[in-house]
Amino acid sequence: MPILEKAPQKMAAKTLSSEEETELPKLPVPPLQQTLATYLRCMQHLVPREQFRRSQAIVQQFGAPGGLGETLQQKLLERQEKTANWVSEYWLNDMYLNNRLALPVNSSPAVIFSRQHFQDTNDQLRFAANLISGVLSYKTMLDSHSIPTDCAKGQLSGQQLCMKQYYGLFSSYRLPGHIQDTLVAQKSSVMPEPEHIIVACCNQFFVLDVVINFRRLSEGDLFTQLRKIVKMASNEDERLPPIGLLTSDGRSQWAEARTVLVKDSTNRDSLDMIERCICLVCLDAPGGLELSDTNRALQLLHGGGCSKNGANRWYDKSLQSISGRVRGAVLRAMPTGSGPGSGVQCSFREMMCFGGLKKGSPLAARGPGLEPKGGFEMLTPEACSPLFYLQFVVGRDGTCGVVCEHSPFDGIVLVQCMEHLLKHMMSSKKLVRADSVSELPAPRRLRWKCSPVIQGFLASSAEKLQRIVKNLDFVVYKFDNYGKTFIKQQKCSPDAFIQVALQLAFYRLHRRLVPTYESASIRRFREGRVDNIRSATPEALRFVKAVTDHEAALPDSEKLLLLKSAIRAQTEYTVMAITGMAIDNHLLGLRELARDVCKELPEMFTDETYLTSNRFILSTSQVPTTMEMFCCYGPVVPDGYGACYNPQPESILFCISSFHSCPETSSTKFAKAVEDSLAEMGGLCSPPPSAASKPLVPKEKCH
Numbered sequence: 001m002p003i004l005e006k007a008p009q010k011m012a013a014k015t016l017s018s019e020e021e022t023e024l025p026k027l028p029v030p031p032l033q034q035t036l037a038t039y040l041r042c043m044q045h046l047v048p049r050e051q052f053r054r055s056q057a058i059v060q061q062f063g064a065p066g067g068l069g070e071t072l073q074q075k076l077l078e079r080q081e082k083t084a085n086w087v088s089e090y091w092l093n094d095m096y097l098n099n100r101l102a103l104p105v106n107s108s109p110a111v112i113f114s115r116q117h118f119q120d121t122n123d124q125l126r127f128a129a130n131l132i133s134g135v136l137s138y139k140t141m142l143d144s145h146s147i148p149t150d151c152a153k154g155q156l157s158g159q160q161l162c163m164k165q166y167y168g169l170f171s172s173y174r175l176p177g178h179i180q181d182t183l184v185a186q187k188s189s190v191m192p193e194p195e196h197i198i199v200a201c202c203n204q205f206f207v208l209d210v211v212i213n214f215r216r217l218s219e220g221d222l223f224t225q226l227r228k229i230v231k232m233a234s235n236e237d238e239r240l241p242p243i244g245l246l247t248s249d250g251r252s253q254w255a256e257a258r259t260v261l262v263k264d265s266t267n268r269d270s271l272d273m274i275e276r277c278i279c280l281v282c283l284d285a286p287g288g289l290e291l292s293d294t295n296r297a298l299q300l301l302h303g304g305g306c307s308k309n310g311a312n313r314w315y316d317k318s319l320q321s322i323s324g325r326v327r328g329a330v331l332r333a334m335p336t337g338s339g340p341g342s343g344v345q346c347s348f349r350e351m352m353c354f355g356g357l358k359k360g361s362p363l364a365a366r367g368p369g370l371e372p373k374g375g376f377e378m379l380t381p382e383a384c385s386p387l388f389y390l391q392f393v394v395g396r397d398g399t400c401g402v403v404c405e406h407s408p409f410d411g412i413v414l415v416q417c418m419e420h421l422l423k424h425m426m427s428s429k430k431l432v433r434a435d436s437v438s439e440l441p442a443p444r445r446l447r448w449k450c451s452p453v454i455q456g457f458l459a460s461s462a463e464k465l466q467r468i469v470k471n472l473d474f475v476v477y478k479f480d481n482y483g484k485t486f487i488k489q490q491k492c493s494p495d496a497f498i499q500v501a502l503q504l505a506f507y508r509l510h511r512r513l514v515p516t517y518e519s520a521s522i523r524r525f526r527e528g529r530v531d532n533i534r535s536a537t538p539e540a541l542r543f544v545k546a547v548t549d550h551e552a553a554l555p556d557s558e559k560l561l562l563l564k565s566a567i568r569a570q571t572e573y574t575v576m577a578i579t580g581m582a583i584d585n586h587l588l589g590l591r592e593l594a595r596d597v598c599k600e601l602p603e604m605f606t607d608e609t610y611l612t613s614n615r616f617i618l619s620t621s622q623v624p625t626t627m628e629m630f631c632c633y634g635p636v637v638p639d640g641y642g643a644c645y646n647p648q649p650e651s652i653l654f655c656i657s658s659f660h661s662c663p664e665t666s667s668t669k670f671a672k673a674v675e676d677s678l679a680e681m682g683g684l685c686s687p688p689p690s691a692a693s694k695p696l697v698p699k700e701k702c703h
Contacts, residue, residue, distance in 0.1 A: 024160075024162055024524070024525060024526040025524070025525055025526065026080060026084070026085065026086075026525060026526055027080070027085050027086060027087060027522060027525040027526070027528055027580050027585075028080075028525075028579075028580045028581070029073070029076050029077055029080050029086065029586065029589075030580070030581045030582075030583070030586045032063060032069055032070065032073040033063060034581070035583045035586045035587065036059050036062070036063045036069070038583050039059065039583050039587065039613070040052075040055075040056060040059055041538070042515075042534045042536075042537075042583070042613070043055070043515075043609050043612070043613055044538070045513070045538050045541050046512075046513060046514065046515060046536060046612070046613075047608075047609050047612060051608060051609060052609065054607070054609075055607050055608070055609035055610070058603050058604055058607050059604065061603075062602060062603075062604040068594070068598070068602055068604075069590070069604075071597070072590045072593045072594055072597065073590070075593050075597070076586075076589050076590060076593060079589070079593070084526050084527050085525065085526055085527040085528065086589060087585045087588065087589050088527050088529060090585075090588050090589055090592045091529060091530075091585060091588065092183065092407060092529075093180065094588055094592075095407075096174075096181070096183075096407035097174075097177075097180050097181040097182065097183065097407065098180050098181075099251070100250055100251050100252050101250060101251070102248055102249055102250050102251070102315075102464065102465075102468060103174075103247070103248070103251075103315040103316075103405055104248050104301060104302045104303075104310075104313075104315060104403075104465065104468055105301055105302055105468050105472055105633075105634035105657075106468075106634055106636075107405070108301075108315060108403055108404055108405050108406070108633075109403075109404055109406060109411060109414075109631055109632060109633035109644075110297060110300035110301050110401055110402065110403045110404065110631070110632055110633070111300070111401050111402050111404065111414060111415065111418055111629055111630070111631050112293070112296050112297050112300055112399075112400075112401040112629060112630055112631075112632070113400040113401045113418075113422065113628070113629050114627075114628035114629060115291055115296065115398045115399070115400075116398035116399075116400055117398055118396065118397075118398055121230060121396060122223075122227075124283065124394055124395075124396050125223055125226040125227055125230065125283075126219075126223055127394055127400070127425075128222075128226055128281055128283065128392075128394045129219045129220075129222035129223040129226060130219055130425045130428055131281070131392060131394065131421065131425060132197060132210065132219075132222050132279075132281060133218075133219045133222065133424075133428070134420075134421040134422075134424035134425055134428075135197075135278065135279050135392075135421065136210060136216060136278075137424055138417065138420055138421060138424075139278065142166065142167060145167065147163065147166050147167075149161070149163060150163065150416070150523070152521075152523075152524065152578075154493065154495065155493070155571065155574055155575050155578060156524075156575065156578065156579070159524050161521070161523035161524060161528075162523045162524070162525065162526060162527060162528050164527055165408070165409040165410060165413045165523075165529075166409075166413060166416075166417075173275050173316050173317055174316045174405050174407060175316070176251050176252075176254040176255035176258055176316070177251070177252075177255050178252050178255045178256065179252070181251055181255075181407075183407055183408060184275075194276045194277055194278055195209060195210060195211035195278075196208060196209045196210060196273070196276075196277055196278065197210055197277050197278045197279050197280065197281060198273065198274050198277040198279075198280045198281070198314070198317075198446075199226065199229050199280075199281050199282075199283060199443070200244065200280060200281070200282040200283065200312045200313065200314065201229055201230060201233035201282075201283040201312070202233040202234070202239065202285070202312070203239075203242035203244060203311040203312050204232075204233050204239060204240060204445060204446075205243075205244070205270070205274065205314070205445070205446040206229045206232065206233070206443045206444065206445055206446065207273055207277075207443060207444040207446065208222075208225050208226070208229065208443045209441070209443075210222070210278065212440065212441070217440075219428070221440060224440065225440060225443055226283070228442055228443055229283075229443050230283065232442075232443070232445060233283075238445065240445075240447065240448050240450075241448060241450045241454075241455070241458055242306065242311035242312075242458065242462075243261075243270075243448050243450075243458075244311050244312065244313050244314050244315075245306060245310070245311045245458055245461040245462050245465065246258070246261070246457060246458065246461050247313065247314050247315040247316050248302075248310065248311075248313065248315055248461055248464075248465045248468075249457075249460070249461040249464060249465075250464070253457070253460070253461070254461075256457075257454065257457040257461075258271075260451065260453050260454055260457070261448075261454060264449045264451075266447050266448065266449050267448055267449055270446040270447060270448060273446060274314055274317060274446070275316075275317070277317070279391070279392065280314055280317050280391040280392065281392045281394060282309070282312050282313060282391060282392065282393045282394065283312075283394055283395075283396075284299065284303070284309040284312055284393055284394065284395035284396065284397075284399065285308070285309060285312075285395070285396055286395065286396050286397040287299045287304055287308060287309065287395065287397055287399060288304075288308070291397060291398065291399065292476070293476035293478075293630070294474060294475055294476045296399045296401075297474065297476055297630075297632045297655065298469075298472070298474060299393070299395065299399045300393055300399070300401045300402075300403050300632075301403070301472070301474070301632065301633075301634065302465065302468055302469050302472065304469065305462075305465055305466045305468075305469040306462040306465055306466060307466075309393075309395070310465050310469065311462070311465075313391065313403065314391065315391075315403070315405060316405060317391055317405070391403050391404070391405075401629070402414070402418060410519070410521065410523075410529060410530055411519070411621060411623050411631055412521065412623065414631075415623060415624075415625055415629075415631065418627070418629060419625065419626060419627045419629075422627050422629070423627070470660070471659050471660050471661050472634060472657065472659065472660070473657065473658045473659060473660045473665070473666065473667045473668075474632070474634075474655070474656070474657045474658075474667055475655075475656050475667045475668050475671050476630070476632070476653065476654070476655050476656075477653075477654045477656065477671040477674070477675070478651055478652070478653050478654075479651060479652045479653075479654065479674065479675055479678055480650065480651040480652075481678065481679055481682060482650065482651075482678075482682055483647060483648050483649045483650040483651045483652055484647040484648065484649060484652070485649045485650060486682065486685075487647075489686075490685045490686070492564075492567050492685075493567065493570075493571050493574070494647045495574070495622050495647070496567045496570035496571045496574065497567055497681070498622070498645055498647065498652065498678075499516075499518060499533075499535040499570050499620065500535075500540055500543065500563065500566045500567055500570060500681070501674060501677040501678045501681055502516075502535070502618065502620055502643055502674065502677075503516070503535060503536060503540040503541075503543075503544055503566075504540075504543070504544045504547060504548075504673075504677035504680075504681070505670060505673035505674040505676070505677045506618055506641075506670070506673070507541075507544040507545075507548060508544075508548060508673045508676065508677065509666075509669060509670060509673050510664070513536040513540065513541050513544070514536060514616075514617040514618055515534065515536060515612065515613050515614070515615060515616055515617065515618075516534060516535040516536045516616060516617075516618040516619075516620060517532050517533075517534075517616035517618070517619045517620065517636070518532065518533040518534075518535050518620045518621060518622075519532070519533075519621045520532065520533045520574060520577035520578050520582065521578060522577070522578060522580055522585075524578065524579070524580075525580060528580075531577045531578075531580070531582040531584055531585045532577065532582060532583075532584040532585075533570070533573050533574050533577045533582070534573060534582075534583075534584075535570060535573075535618075535620070536618075537566065537569040537570060537573065538569075539562070539565045539566040539568070539569035539570075540566045540569070540570070542562055542565070542566070543559070543562040543563050543565070543566040546558070546559050546562050547559055547680060556683075556684055559684055560684045560685065563681060563684055563685075587605075587610075591604075591605045615637055615640075616636055616637065616640065617637055617639060617640040617641070618640065618641050618643065619633075619635060619636045619637075619640060619641070619642050619643070620642075620643045620644070620645070621633075621643075621644050621645075622644075622645055622646075622647065623644055623645075623646055624646055624647055624648075625646055630644075630646050630653050630655065631644050631646070631655070632644050632655035632657065633655075633657065634657045635657055635658055635659060638659055638661065638662055639659075639662040639664060639665060640658065640665070641656060641657065641658050641665060641667070641670055642655070642656070642657035642658070643655070643656055643657075643670075643674075652678070654671060654674055656670050656671045656674070658670070
């Protein structure tokens, strides 16, 4: 993703008010013919010639004067007028809520902090207490809307960006549904603001009150309470089944298990405490592997499976921190038995967090819980107190970070939050034990009643998580021949330069280019999230062919011209994307409107080329950091790669993922191809700094 940064120091106090947020421009709707022409240009060189000819005729028919395309375009323009952001609901459903895959690896990214060197458990708990204190301080900043406004950096720099995602970091959770999940925003003025966090330890969950008698606990108090939790968790006679495993399953399977789970009032109460908490802190046992960047990242991505720390999680409650004004468009109440999430029983608190029930709405109670029988309407209060739903991992072996169900916000927002917390922890004083510790009530263990049916779900979830763990092929690689300083000296965008290198790396291995996804922020617009930069450009293909065709033996000067052409094309598409003129969101909006207008989905959206265009075999994202940490995630298709990169002044860190189940992919080989590609591109530009590149050592495979 093109880089974002905080406002310059002279603007540090500037924050966007709610009125200023609404004054941000709306996301534009690109011209129809422009999008169709760009779509064809993006795909022509990626599919067989005859297939493209068929697709070209289909596109021409769709975009003909007076045809279906123009009808849908007009409806999209009408939707733009009526909504804050015409694509946000479509995008959220398509990207996240409709996805039935398990969250670990497939959807949830992780941020890995620098390795900590804990001498004993007390050091681990002091770190956790310091982190919790930082979370509470950040919560105070969100409560007062005093987070400095982000500004764009890089292409079209300086423009203020929509901050809704920040005031959307800490008050939502992802409720599993049988057909579609629901992003539930905590916005109720009826329910009290939560004053507790959940601590996971030995696959058990504990309630830790952080405000007692109207007083926020000190770090000393938090440390003492965490010690109590560790002692309670060590009592094997009291241990309960690892319910957190259920959240690692496929979304429909977890929805089915949850329907059974909430039939018991004890389970409903425990779910309520987890879903209303400020954040989660997972106190992990040692992973038992060498603490390389690769192995520490794997611990965050999947916990090593059920035999290690994979059950010491609640994947629905990763870093989610949604606050402020969250529109009710994300949430839909439906009659039982129809629509997304039908048949999932929910507690009273869940009903209230939709914003309350409008007077007169039909609602029938069933047992101790409530289940909507005839549907209900949502109220959307204009403001709410921010809550923190982060899932931090603090491992005894020094593996620390956060795993994130990030459907409510984008990676750069997560990174900004994490950097604030780490700076808080670095600047805080040495922990001193508080005087009031003897007066603190003991933390409470959450209780579960597990029927034989739930035990069966747990066994199935554990088995599937193990398959995910064994299937992930993952490596962290640091390229240190040069970094973004050298690239900028060539008057090139570092992001565009690296994207071309990824295309060259893929071509070296597979002798073709494929549809590629690079996230592009559209936060310049009201409630903007991301669109896609399609990096597999015709110019990139010409460059990679020239570099790899040793028979043609083009001179380096001609290769350099082709490289600059590819970088220029990448940069131009980036500008098009961040200004709201890219094709992916536009085609998505047209497709979703067609579902409402047409009896059958038009051939435009069932055509083989369109389906291919949405299978992103190469899924990439730039996630830069200023602190010592990095982000990673898994592939989005079975035969694909995930490639997250973090450019630093003198190096570039890559996290490459693929699946062992695909014989054509290899993360280690791809990382080596990236190394070779960057080295060759650097040599074409000018001799880079003399420091030798760190050789790529094959990493230990995930077990």
